Amino acid sequence: MSSVDRVREAVAAIASRQQEMFDLLEILVSQPTVSPPARNSDEVQGILADELTQLGFEVDRWTVFPGDDNIVGRLTGTDSKQANSLIINGHIDVAEVGDDAGWTYPPFSLTKGSDGRLYGRGVADMKGGMAASLFAVKMLREHGVPLKGDLIFQSVIGEEAGEAGTLSAIERGYTADYAVVVDTSNLHMQGQGGVITGWITVESPVTLHDGMRARTIHAGGRVHGASAIEKMTKIIASLQDLERHWAVMKSYPGFPAGSTTINPAVIEGGRHAAFIADRCALWITVHFYPNESYEEVVKEIEDHVNRAAAADLWLRENPPVFRWGGRSMIEERGEIFPSLELDVNHPALSVLKSAYEQQLQQTPVVDMSPSVTDAGWFAHAGIPAVLFGPGELAHAHAVDESIDPEQLVQFAQILATFIATWCNQAKQVEE
Known part of the structure; x- marks a missing residue:
């Protein structure tokens, strides 16, 4: 079977086996990693570390603050020196809940509402993006899609409280030819102030x-x-x-x-x-x-x-x-939160746009986020990056935070196609 066919099967499996992705999201939502007060992510980071290990990643875990560890998994490509590398980055902490009396559904239990949306703290910002990203990688691995370039998966702490989880990963030496921060963007491809x-x-x-x-x-x-x-x-x-x-x-x-x-x-x-x-x-x-x-x-x-x-x-x-x-x-x-001036001519963005168009049969929106995320830390370190994730900002941090499950599936399919393409392309030689 050709690599193209393997990718096609992996993308199809994301839809047919989507309940597995929602099951993972349910586990992540059940962990109340609110920040502040923070210092409460060790258990869920352990879950993600185990998932990455089972997928063949070499996992690095270190303490940023007591009770809040970063998790970074590296899947070494078959031709790391010649092929493009990629960072997938997301934060595991979520916004405060406070008094949950105003919530229709329990904030730390994934619930499907009567409107078909999934409810729970973090589903939009950004445990939905984390679960979908990991599931996309899982489907690529299970369907034997080879990757020539390195794939680095980061689950960092502290974004909600302005803590330097992503900066800590950069300082630890993690770099790549491109980074996708899978935070809330409603599938827009964004830069930020x-x-x-x-x-x-x-x-x-x-x-x-x-x-x-x-x-x-x-x-x-x-x-x-x-x-x-x-x-x-x-x-x-x-x-x-x-x-x-x-x-x-x-x-x-x-x-x-x-x-x-x-x-x-x-x-x-x-x-x-x-x-x-x-x-x-x-x-x-x-x-x-x-x-x-x-x-x-x-x-x-x-x-x-x-x-x-x-x-x-x-x-x-x-x-x-x-x-x-x-x-x-x-x-x-x-x-x-450093700024990110999006390079609209970067080859990785072209690949991402092509994956989007292939999956959704429409042109993606490329614009600017009205909010800020950890994406700016990559730009500040000289790593080209884009903000691209599921979920709407109107639902992030809100009472009854929710997300469209279909968008989670679409995001995972786009990301899987992007990973399989970008990480199998040759690095650009600087002249």
């Missing part, structure tokens, strides 16, 4: 009693002191000016005007009503476009704020201090 959080802190070198306010420079006295809270208002105003400037001067196809934003999300300052505030910290969230790096955006913000501070007599001598990003919103109160 980026997000970074940061802390801006203003601090006085001295702590003054409230009775000294009449003698500070703010009130007209001769003491060179000031309220850190009041000085922070000047920084906030400067951020608003920069945000308005971005709204006018920056744009990117697929995004509404003004999508680059600076949100003053949290402010913390002062110690007691009997003292002049000697410290104030502002937590901001910054959204930027796919053609911008977070390093460039950070520099732009710092330059602008420092110029505003230099125009103030007190801030000139007590300038703001910046702390950007972090590897966990839980541990560090900071996160980074």
Whole structure:
């Protein structure tokens, strides 16, 4: 039997044996890997590790945070040096549920609703994508489809809480010629903007009693002191000016005007009503476009704020201090989601589009995600990538999260065809 026939049989089996995929999804949904609080994925990661081992993958497991391990499986191709390699990436954590009284169906039990959709926390974001991806690989393996290039399957932790599960896998040395992040995209092929959080802190070198306010420079006295809270208002105003400037001067196809934003999300300052505030910290969230790096955006913000501070007599001598990003919103109160500028001319995207058209007999939508995912970490590391997965954003994180089971089947069939094609093509030789 030819390889083409084997692929065709594997794709057909995805549909005829789809209940097996739903059974795997049921197991994944039953594990309440909500993040935060996180630190609860060890059991389900063990299940996935066993599945990968049974499929012939060499499995690597390591702890990112206690109770939260990354799982990466590598299936070494028959001609790794010459053929294309591929990363399939997804996160195993899911959004919080909170009070489940508003749910029609139990959040941690996969349920088929009267409308035919599958319900449960994570089915759209993104245990559905994980189950379908693994099932696609399983059908390729069972039907003897050979792969010349390496296939790397990643189940990472922490995406929901801005934790660096995917970054940890990259730092561990996992790379490939292309990466598909199978997060929620409704079968659109997408790039994305980026997000970074940061802390801006203003601090006085001295702590003054409230009775000294009449003698500070703010009130007209001769003491060179000031309220850190009041000085922070000047920084906030400067951020608003920069945000308005971005709204006018920056744009990117697929995004509404003004999508680059600076949100003053949290402010913390002062110690007691009997003292002049000697410290104030502002937590901001910054959204930027796919053609911008977070390093460039950070520099732009710092330059602008420092110029505003230099125009103030007190801030000139007590300038703001910046702390950007972090590897966990839980541990560090900071996160980074790098942007992904989609290379629409990349040969892997052409192969993926062809697989989509072959399966669905229509042209895929190539656009930009209004959200952010771990896909940007691959671009930041120089690994070409695309966001492509089942599920709709409107259902992710929602009460009664759900997904169309037919779309899960379609996604698995497209991905199986893509893997079988891409991982059997020769690497492009750089000139």
